[in-house]
Amino acid sequence: MEYVSTRGTAPTLDFEGATLAGLASDGGLYVPREWPRFDAAEIAAMRGLPYAKLAARIMQPFVGESLTLDRLEALCETAYGRFSHDAVTPLVQLDGQNWLMELFHGPTLAFKDVALQLLGLLFEEFLARSDRNLTIVGATSGDTGSAAIDAVAGRAKVDIFMLHPKGRVSDVQRRQMTTVLAPNVHNLALEGASFDDCQAIVKRMFNDRAMTDRFAIGAVNSINWARLMAQVVYYFATALQLGAPDREVAFSVPTGNFGDVFAGYVAQQMGLPIARLIVATNVNDILYRALAFGDYSQGTVTATASPSMDIQVSSNFERLLFDLGGRDGLALSAQMAGFEATKAMQLTNAQREGAAGLFTSCRADADQMAHAIRWAWEHCGELIDPHTACALHAARVAGLDPAVPIVTLATAHAAKFPEAVERATGQRPGLPSRVGDLFEREERCVGLTGTYDAVAGFVAERATPKAG
Numbered sequence: 001m002e003y004v005s006t007r008g009t010a011p012t013l014d015f016e017g018a019t020l021a022g023l024a025s026d027g028g029l030y031v032p033r034e035w036p037r038f039d040a041a042e043i044a045a046m047r048g049l050p051y052a053k054l055a056a057r058i059m060q061p062f063v064g065e066s067l068t069l070d071r072l073e074a075l076c077e078t079a080y081g082r083f084s085h086d087a088v089t090p091l092v093q094l095d096g097q098n099w100l101m102e103l104f105h106g107p108t109l110a111f112k113d114v115a116l117q118l119l120g121l122l123f124e125e126f127l128a129r130s131d132r133n134l135t136i137v138g139a140t141s142g143d144t145g146s147a148a149i150d151a152v153a154g155r156a157k158v159d160i161f162m163l164h165p166k167g168r169v170s171d172v173q174r175r176q177m178t179t180v181l182a183p184n185v186h187n188l189a190l191e192g193a194s195f196d197d198c199q200a201i202v203k204r205m206f207n208d209r210a211m212t213d214r215f216a217i218g219a220v221n222s223i224n225w226a227r228l229m230a231q232v233v234y235y236f237a238t239a240l241q242l243g244a245p246d247r248e249v250a251f252s253v254p255t256g257n258f259g260d261v262f263a264g265y266v267a268q269q270m271g272l273p274i275a276r277l278i279v280a281t282n283v284n285d286i287l288y289r290a291l292a293f294g295d296y297s298q299g300t301v302t303a304t305a306s307p308s309m310d311i312q313v314s315s316n317f318e319r320l321l322f323d324l325g326g327r328d329g330l331a332l333s334a335q336m337a338g339f340e341a342t343k344a345m346q347l348t349n350a351q352r353e354g355a356a357g358l359f360t361s362c363r364a365d366a367d368q369m370a371h372a373i374r375w376a377w378e379h380c381g382e383l384i385d386p387h388t389a390c391a392l393h394a395a396r397v398a399g400l401d402p403a404v405p406i407v408t409l410a411t412a413h414a415a416k417f418p419e420a421v422e423r424a425t426g427q428r429p430g431l432p433s434r435v436g437d438l439f440e441r442e443e444r445c446v447g448l449t450g451t452y453d454a455v456a457g458f459v460a461e462r463a464t465p466k467a468g
């Protein structure tokens, strides 16, 4: 499989190259040259496969020659062997139409583990083939950071520098990052920054020759195609359980950087019968405004009880716009340059109409989010986290055909956000025993001003140069 940049001018790469590159050199994002497709008989034949085998089957066309199917399957067995539930992403029924897909059974209790456990192994596999060292620079609003750190801590040939907005992640999220004391892990808390500021610093570093000449900068955020590829799998796993390919399923996805829901779009492009993808936001609603009104303009970020979705520039939306605009990289490059200059962009009619065929969007405010947490607890006995709650709210007001099951993606364990859950239900969710001593562990984190120069200077002093 060949990978092309959404901005049309970066060199095409194979899967190994795209995984190690992260962001394309023209500032775009790598996508497969075409979407592989499974027909209904092939999808039906996937029923009953254990998760790791299903994962290898679905990802194989994307991986191509970079790994044999046996090797890919072995990596999946290792990655998903660390999950605490045998089904990896189990399904729970809430009522006659609503279901929860629990994505928080990995080591750091959020859906990011599904992709990052595999990505850590892919980095190791590919780096072993050369004398190259990788300098991962990532941005997190809480969950990517801990999952990425868990996936690469202590691994040879990798340093990780993880930027988070100081004071804007939950205590559990922060400690899951800062209590990992492996020498290749560097946590940076950026003063006065939002997640968007952290993400902008990361993207800038990929295009800073002074850095890229010395270091092989790599990505663990969902700008890295391999992240999304691994997330496609759970849409298949769940839809198969609910009757696919003979029955359509809808998904409601709590959304920030548009990665998780874009993986759902990819599943649909690959032939999975998805009736609708509901893009659920909190009050940081750039995606809601884009999909409902065509207005993709960056508002200021408001801190909410669902901090991981406090995002106003959604990187992966560019991947959808690329497809909706007929994969014209140069036209999209001009459109994105306009957005970067003015912080505002109007979707074209073709982009709006194309998106409307599959996507619906809904925005949940603080009361609606809390009400959804309460409803899940009082009617179904489920404690859900605030991100999941935004999507459950959206699922319940979407007005879809009652015959279509709606699966809400439960993206984090409730115990990562105990205060919000307790306020809504009177119940304080406890951490699972495997992370039970989190609050007794020593923390290590460096505070920096939220400027590019401060971060680049810190990385340059500590990272291992590319080769040798």
Ligand SMILES: Cc1ncc(COP(=O)(O)O)c(C=O)c1O
Binding pocket: 110, 111, 142, 143, 144, 222, 254, 255, 256, 257, 258, 259, 260, 261, 308, 309, 387, 388, 411, 412
């Ligand atoms: C718990 C949780 N839910 C939802 C999201 C949003 O996912 P995405 O950025 O892929 O849209 C995030 C962060 O990305 C998250 O950490």
Ligand SMILES: N[C@@H](CCOP(=O)(O)O)C(=O)O
Binding pocket: 139, 140, 141, 142, 143, 144, 145, 195, 220, 221, 222, 223, 256, 257, 259, 308, 309, 315
């Ligand atoms: N919500 C994320 C931020 C988005 O990051 P991405 O890695 O999915 O692009 C977080 O929790 O860090």
